[in-house]
Amino acid sequence: DSGVTQTPKHLITATGQRVTLRCSPRSGDLSVYWYQQSLDQGLQFLIQYYNGEERAKGNILERFSAQQFPDLHSELNLSSLELGDSALYFCASSVAVENTEAFFGQGTRLTVV
Amino acid sequence: LAKTTQPISMDSYEGQEVNITCSHNNIATNDYITWYQQFPSQGPRFIIQGYKTKVTNEVASLFIPADRKSSTLSLPRVSLSDTAVYYCLLMTTDSWGKLQFGAGTQVVVTP
Numbered sequence: 001d002s003g004v005t006q007t008p009k010h011l012i013t014a015t016g017q018r019v020t021l022r023c024s025p026r027s028g029d030l031s032v033y034w035y036q037q038s039l040d041q042g043l044q045f046l047i048q049y050y051n052g053e054e055r056a057k058g059n060i061l062e063r064f065s066a067q068q069f070p071d072l073h074s075e076l077n078l079s080s081l082e083l084g085d086s087a088l089y090f091c092a093s094s095v096a097v098e099n100t101e102a103f104f105g106q107g108t109r110l111t112v113v
Numbered sequence: 114l115a116k117t118t119q120p121i122s123m124d125s126y127e128g129q130e131v132n133i134t135c136s137h138n139n140i141a142t143n144d145y146i147t148w149y150q151q152f153p154s155q156g157p158r159f160i161i162q163g164y165k166t167k168v169t170n171e172v173a174s175l176f177i178p179a180d181r182k183s184s185t186l187s188l189p190r191v192s193l194s195d196t197a198v199y200y201c202l203l204m205t206t207d208s209w210g211k212l213q214f215g216a217g218t219q220v221v222v223t224p
Contacts, residue, residue, distance in 0.1 A: 033212065042217075045214075088154065090156045102212060104157050104158065106155060107155070107156055109154075
């Protein structure tokens with residue numbers, strides 16, 4: 001158990017819908033990362049937050065957005081869903097903004113039908 | 114961004130030592146070399162990190178030559194449960210916080 005909690009574990013939704021994925025980082029970790037992993041793309045970095053502020057952005061679509069709340073949990077919002085958005089979405093956390101030892105959650109498997 | 118190159122896959126038998134070499138010819142002075150392990154449908158797990166020479170922990174060893182243009186992750190006496198994808202990453206100053214995963218090396222351990 002990494003200490004990072006993601007909910008829900010599985011999500012099935014229709015195209016065009018909007019979903020919210022939730023992540024609770026390890027106790028004491030200020031940095032949260034979001035990753036998308038699909039079969040053909042591998043692990044893709046989406047976005048990073050540190051203590052409530054966006055710190056780094058990767059290949060995140062405009063239809064996707066995220067935020068980190070004062071209690072440090074984070075949410076990833078995916079809207080206007082397409083079939084190609086079906087993937088595993090991982091959240092990770094670390095103590096510092098540049099810490100390479102990030103702890104990953106078990107992921108949310110999103111299936112868009 | 115400095116890139117890494119590692120083999121796509123490696124096969125091994127139980128009890129053998131597995132060595133995975135990662136090339137990073139353009140590694141920067143301040144870069145650290147980090148390895149992660151990922152099992153199917155699970156999030157990656159940090160294994161080991163080093164800057165130069167050799168680092169060892171309870172799971173693996175990391176060998177880094179003086180020029181730092183490559184590194185080798187060594188898994189001693191692997192078991193079936195070591196079957197996973199292993200990723201070599203560089204932490205670069207122009208990507209603070211971003212862990213850029215490549216394709217990784219699929220290691221398959223058979224009896």
